[in-house]
Amino acid sequence: MVEAHKLDCESVSDTCRFIVQSEDEDEAVELAKNHMAEIHGQELTSEELRDKHLQIV
Numbered sequence: 001m002v003e004a005h006k007l008d009c010e011s012v013s014d015t016c017r018f019i020v021q022s023e024d025e026d027e028a029v030e031l032a033k034n035h036m037a038e039i040h041g042q043e044l045t046s047e048e049l050r051d052k053h054l055q056i057v
């Protein structure tokens with residue numbers, strides 16, 4: 001089984017159902033960071049995303 005890194009935006013927002021999922025953690029963080037900045041206007045650091053938002057599935 002390969003682990004994937006996942007950001008489920010539903011945990012942050014009631015209205016957004018965006019999901020990032022990648023086997024590459026760096027890629028998942030990058031995509032999540034872009035999404036949070038563009039859609040939610042939140043500038044999160046990679047550390048914040050890894051700590052608070054990314055799940056391993």
Ligand SMILES: [Zn+2]
Nearest residue numbers: 009016018039
């Ligand atoms: Zn979102």
